[in-house]
Amino acid sequence: MSQTFAAQCHCGHHKWEWTLGAELQKHVLCHCDTCKILSGGPYTLNQIVPKSSLKITAGGEPSKYSYKGDSGNSVNCYYCPHCTTHIYHHQEVMGPDTIIARTGIPADARKKFPVAAEIYGKDKLSWEPKIAETFDVLPPS
Ligand SMILES: [Zn+2]
Numbered sequence: 141m142s143q144t145f146a147a148q149c150h151c152g153h154h155k156w157e158w159t160l161g162a163e164l165q166k167h168v169l170c171h172c173d174t175c176k177i178l179s180g181g182p183y184t185l186n187q188i189v190p191k192s193s194l195k196i197t198a199g200g201e202p203s204k205y206s207y208k209g210d211s212g213n214s215v216n217c218y219y220c221p222h223c224t225t226h227i228y229h230h231q232e233v234m235g236p237d238t239i240i241a242r243t244g245i246p247a248d249a250r251k252k253f254p255v256a257a258e259i260y261g262k263d264k265l266s267w268e269p270k271i272a273e274t275f276d277v278l279p280p281s
């Protein structure tokens with residue numbers, strides 16, 4: 141069953157909602173080095189979701205930071221211009237209708253979602269325990 145998860149950035153300027161089906165109510169841990177640097181932690185909490193599942197309810201158009209992903213295509217990170225909280229990412233290689241939700245930000249999702257998988261296991265820090273099925277990079281598609 142679909143459920144709506146409300147989120148806001150650290151300073152409260154941006155507010156948004158994710159409406160996600162049950163199959164998407166799970167964290168995917170990303171251990172890539174970019175996530176470590178952007179977040180300051182050992183991994184980030186994410187899910188691949190339809191763009192239509194996101195509704196930005198306050199703060200307007202987020203700011204954008206772009207870098208080149210492994211595919212050579214741009215990864216666009218959308219964030220609050222005041223506190224820099226990342227709202228979502230868009231990997232251009234996935235097409236215009238698919239985005240990456242930061243599932244650690246909505247309080248309900250952060251606490252309730254189980255971990256579905258771990259990706260970029262090749263960059264995982266040696267002292268981290270295994271939490272779920274782990275892929276070297278991405279699951280085979
Ligand atoms: Zn903010």
Ligand SMILES: [Zn+2]
Nearest residue numbers: 170171172175
């Ligand atoms: Zn990552």
